[in-house]
């Protein structure tokens with residue numbers, strides 16, 4: 047049973063199509079992520095679900111109800127904005143209580159207290175937004191949305207304004223709260239790593255279309271096209287003719303081949319114990335070595351094109367710049383696009 | 384380094400002196416008794432002020448000016464605030480048009496404007512030429528650019544569009560979100576543009592003279608009239624009304640300055656306390672009168 051259904055939604059501004067025939071469904075309690083580069087229409091889709099933008103064509107359903115033409119306040123969705131959008135004239139407590147007051151519900155005090163407890167802001171009730179750090183402000187924004195017990199929680203790049211460390215810890219916390227409340231969530235990010243760690247399901251968007259959807263590992267291990275391959279995992283994408291020349295074999299068919307950098311192996315050019323049953327070998331020269339934390343990334347120049355090769359950073363094992371190597375390409379890791 | 388600092392100080396000092404001399408001169412003249420062949424007055428007197436404050440015409444002119452200002456500034460706030468809010472938040476594609484309309488008055492010299500207004504309103508369906516109402520209309524237009532800029536930049540500063548989005552998602556109606564989220568956060572910005580407009584209108588002469596002149600004597604027209612009779616008295620008027628402008632400007636500066644240091648939070652309190660203070664002042668003034 048689908049809890050959220052987006053059915054062939056299309057939307058444009060003036061002469062530009064921003065959402066192009068988007069269809070997707072979510073189950074109750076799912077944590078879904080819209081992932082795509084800046085400008086691909088993620089925010090527009092989210093705002094359409096919230097009712098802050100209208101759609102030109104298509105329907106949006108939540109919990110079996112068609113909400114396409116309802117106003118934002120009737121939709122029972124909560125939203126957290128990238129820039130928090132806290133009310134500067136209200137304390138933390140009043141910010142969180144705002145929606146409850148508008149709805150005139152009972153027990154406002156205890157509900158707000160619970161929420162403040164949940165997002166770990168005890169002691170800050172009387173502070174004003176400008177007295178809080180970015181991370182704290184984001185917690186307030188989250189609490190303000192969650193206290194309304196929305197059917198769907200929408201998060202528009204909520205963490206992208208925060209520094210790396212706070213971001214990591216808030217990712218965990220957000221995930222914990224989402225599980226605890228079992229709330230259906232649509233999260234927007236342009237950061238593939240963030241999408242991978244947090245989501246049950248990822249919808250990769252490009253130019254107003256959903257180009258692929260699936261679990262993080264599905265998306266990572268079997269991208270459907272070049273865009274996803276490059277965007278998600280820094281895949282080496284190689285034209286098939288070029289690849290045939292490099293490996294001196296025409297075994298693979300198709301347009302392009304995509305290979306993840308971490309499945310490739312490097313062997314010194316001098317060694318001759320190459321396993322050429324399971325692998326293809328490509329001759330090359332190390333052009334550049336860079337280090338990102340625990341990963342060593344080699345850029346290897348071959349006759350036709352450059353390949354990225356990732357290694358975990360072990361002590362002592364390192365190829366120098368300019369070294370002649372063979373790249374071993376495992377046959378079963380080649381993805382044909 | 385040190386010498387350049389001294390240099391700056393000297394420049395600033397000269398500038399201050401240059402700006403202050405006419406003012407100090409006027410002030411001295413307003414309290415001077417005999418003053419013809421000495422550098423400083425030979426004797427001092429409060430007679431001019433006493434004469435001024437005993438002149439019914441002065442109070443009447445003052446009251447008329449206040450009436451005009453309160454009406455036109457009040458009208459401006461009441462009309463422009465909702466207009467700008469609605470355009471900015473809900474019809475942003477019309478913003479350019481509103482901006483152009485609001486900036487138009489800058490381009491029209493008062494004389495041209497006045498002649499046009501008299502022509503249009505001296506016959507036809509609305510015959511208000513020569514009455515204070517035409518002046519209120521003209522003043523509304525005069526302060527339009529200030530009010531527009533002030534209100535719009537306040538809305539921008541607080542990112543009103545997004546606050547309204549957030550409030551509406553939390554269940555507020557459009558009006559509720561304006562009243563509870565937008566208004567409290569822009570009130571000090573509005574107050575600043577309001578006070579600036581008041582200060583501007585206080586010294587407005589061209590429109591007042593051309594449109595109504597002696598039929599509705601404002602403080603500026605009174606001043607112009609007195610210019611012919613007594614220089615001392617004129618100085619006293621100038622100093623009096625200058626002090627009021629100074630007071631107003633002081634309040635504006637204080638509000639803006641505090642605003643930057645400590646955004647919006649205790650605005651409500653600050654404005655309340657400001658009004659309380661004003662209230663006290665008024666009380667003492669009234670007691671003083673009795």
Ligand SMILES: Nc1ncnc2c1ncn2[C@@H]1O[C@H](COP(=O)(O)OP(=O)(O)O)[C@@H](O)[C@H]1O
Pocket residue numbers: 059064082083084085086087088089090091
């Ligand atoms: N109000 C608007 N008017 C015109 N174009 C807009 C408006 N909002 C967004 N767009 C355009 O729609 C596209 C998608 O924007 P957005 O959904 O914000 O992208 P994302 O959130 O993925 O970065 C962009 O090209 C942007 O310029």
Ligand SMILES: [Mg+2]
Pocket residue numbers: 085088089090202203
């Ligand atoms: Mg966006």
